[in-house]
Amino acid sequence: MSEINDEALLQIAKDAALEAGEAIMQLYDDGDFESYQKDDESPVTSADYKANEIITDRLKALTPDIPILSEETKHANLHERRTWQRYWLIDPIDGTQEFIARSGDFAVNIALIENNQPKIGVIFWPPGQTLYYALSGHGAFKDSPGDSGPISVRKLDDPDNSVVILAISRRQPRERVVSKLCAKRVYQTLPLGSCSLKSCFIAEGKADAFMRLGVTGEWDTGASQCIVSEAGGAIYAADFEPLSYNQRNTLENPDFIVLGDQSVPWRDIIQY
Structure with a gap:
């Protein structure tokens, strides 16, 4: 089989996300699904x-030589994973709590990680029929009914003083997050569900910052990091260290931050 180029891999990921999203919405609309609790109580x-x-069936059929790491399948150990130059990283539904609560704030996440960094990011928001995607070095984009094209983070008129918009979780205590994220600035809040949707809203300029405290997995940030970075923003661990992929025994992320306009003095603002 000849090597598949990056643009074709991006299209494969987009098609897989759309197909999965269609099936998710059918179950969501019908209420025809069962809920369970994992060992970690999530x-x-x-x-x-x-x-x-x-998603995994499509990716295995079209890219059989690329390993797959998904939240919902057994994870290979680090000894095996560190041999992967590239692999698919999947969260079939980011925001399962929101899916169950019927808030509409959930998404399908697919990333291609290459040399331990996100190369492709695809996030599909089924209730909004909106697809966000990026290929490293080629910009970030959005496909949505009546609103499609390139996206970029919001540029503040006065990076040192302008009011910033914080994407805030519907489920986490907001006082703790705000005290760390933006205690020194005037801010507005935008409540949302899944981590990836908050990141996409920052990528398209609807919010400026988001902090996630607590347990998440690398699949929660892989696609988002590619999209946000290509839109002009950045994702870091909350102490401003880079996030890592496929380099540790654990697949859990540290607390992390998603930031829009990079001219804002975020390091001075955030008190982590």
């Missing part, structure tokens, strides 16, 4: 498993 549903099956 929720999972039959819709997560169905989306995972659709």
Whole structure:
């Protein structure tokens, strides 16, 4: 089989996300799904498993030589994973709690990680029929009914003083996050569900910053990091160290921050 180029890999990821999203919405609209609890007490549903099956089946068929790491399948150990030059990184439904709560704030995440960094990022928001995607070095884009094209982070008129918009979790205590993220600035808040949707809203200029405290996995940030970076923003660990992919025994992320306009003095503002 000849080598598949990056543009073709991006299209494969987009098609897989759209197909999974269609199946998710059918189960969501019908209410025809079961909810379970994982060993770590986080929720999972039959819709997560169905989306995972659709995505992994498509990727295995079209890119059989690229390994797959998904939240909802058994994870290879680091000894095996460190031999992977590139691999697919998947969260079939980011925001399972929001799916169960019927808030509409959930998304399909697919990333291609190459040499330990996100190369391709695809995030599909099924209820909004909106697809966000990026290929490293080629910019970030959005496909949505009546609103498609390149996206970029919001540029503040006065980076040192302008009011910033914080994407805030519907589920986490906002006082703790705000005290760390923006205690020194005047701010507005925008409540949202999944981590990836908050990141996409920053990438398209609807919010400026987001901090996630607590347990997440590398699949929660891989696609987002590619999209946000290509839109002119950045994702870091909350202490401003780079996030790592496929380099540790654990696949858990540290607390992390997603930041828009890079001319804002975020290091002076954030008190982590």
